[in-house]
Amino acid sequence: MLYLNKLREESFNIIILNNLMIIYCISLLLSYKISGTIFYIMLVIFLLNNNLKSYFIESLNNKIIQAFILYFLLHAFWVIGSENLENALFQLRKNIILLSPILFYPIIRKEYIEKIFLCFVIVIFFSSILSILMYFDLIQINNTISGESIPFLYKSDYGFFLLIAIGYSFYNFYYIKKELLVKKIFFLFCIICLSFNIFIIGSRTFMLIYFVAITFLILSVYRKHIFKAIIFIIVIINLLFFIYLNNNEIKNQIDDIFNGLNKSYYEKEYSSSSGVRAGLIEYSIPVIKDNFFFGVGTGDHIDEVKKQIQKSSDYETEKDDKYKFLLKSINIGYSSFLHNTYIQTLVQFGLVGFIIWINMFYQIIRVEKSKILYKKLTIYIVIVYLSMCIAGAELMYQNLGKMLLLIFSLLIYNKKFEILNRNRI
Secondary structure (H helix, E strand, O other): OHOOOOOHHHHHHHHHHHHHHHHHHHHHHOOHHHHHHHHHHHHHHHHHHOOOHHHHHHOOOOOOHHHHHHHHHHHHHOOOOOOHHHHHHHHHHHHHHHHHHHHHHHHHOHHHHHHHHHHHHHHHHHHHHHHHHHHHOOOOOOOOOOOOOOOOOOOOHHHHHHHHHHHHHHHHHHHOOOOOOHHHHHHHHHHHHHHHHHHHOHHHHHHHHHHHHHHHHHHOOOOOHHHHHHHHHHHHHHHHHHHHOOOOHHHHHHHHHHHHHHHHOOOOOOHHHHHHHHHOOOOOHHHHHOOOOOOOOOOOOOHHHHHHHHOOOOHHHHHOOOOHHHHHHHHHHHHHHOOOHHHHHHHHHHHHHHHHHHHHHHHHOOOOOOOHHHHHHHHHHHHHHHHHHHOOOOOHHHHHHHHHHHHHHHHHOHHHHHOOOOOOO
């Protein structure tokens, strides 16, 4: 009882929660099971806080959190009238994590932000070392959820975390003073190791996004020295082109993307991953046109696209051949999605829902940040994530969405007029 009273004390409660956020961040990089338990422990402790009401009101007054809540309510309201009610309720439960910033935002303390980011980079760095050792068969780790050189996670989560760590390391390397040479060397080594990982995890999507990410990072720090930026970008392009020409595995993966797109467009063949994505876009467009403003609802998006595929004149004769992989890609139960977040949002919620979705990222970018590094990193992460959405990243998919919401909660910290000089780090 004495400890429970202590836990209710605001200062002690907040310190405990900030330390648990560090553990929560680390758990998201290592496991799909532990993080949920830690989050619920944090939620219980947060509810015990004597000052809970003021923290809750503080969150609700934040425009970014309002945008997240609005997007969640969109899922909730669009459940009404859904023919596939079970799927609609599954989508709603999955997206309840959108409300997590209500917990994170008011409890964050400035001195813990860098601790959380540094723990994030260190853990993903050591994970990348393990990945490299696995790639060269120097160690064996039985990762039952991924057949690639990835020690703990799915490639969709791992690749995204690699890109976040690359961005954070790049900005720290650029902005840290020359006197802090050891830190600069560490972040440079991180950039090299993490970048190498992008090309060994077997993801064509992340290879292409990596080029977008590096180009943005260079332009964002050298925008006043455009000639230097162009030189850097040319060097990067030549280096990537050299890797493409001299590594058959990477070359074949990149070539498969364009060959799949060509075949889907000219031959209506949807057997490759890029062909499947192109096919789903093709058959989603009529659904979007018919439900332009409000979409088909939270749970009916997959069923409606299936109906469009089945309307094809050659469906009966080609359903086990031409349409086989197309249907297989969306016949995976409740976790089925259309492999393109832009398309899926338009199918589910129409133009109105699409604007609500985009508004989340607009609000995140426009809010004042406490450091110039956080401002640049926010824009970088939004660009990386929106690039992933072309290939189908779902905000709430696995640990990706949980980490994204935690990081955005950290980056928007600007409370109590602690906005620093924009030229400082």
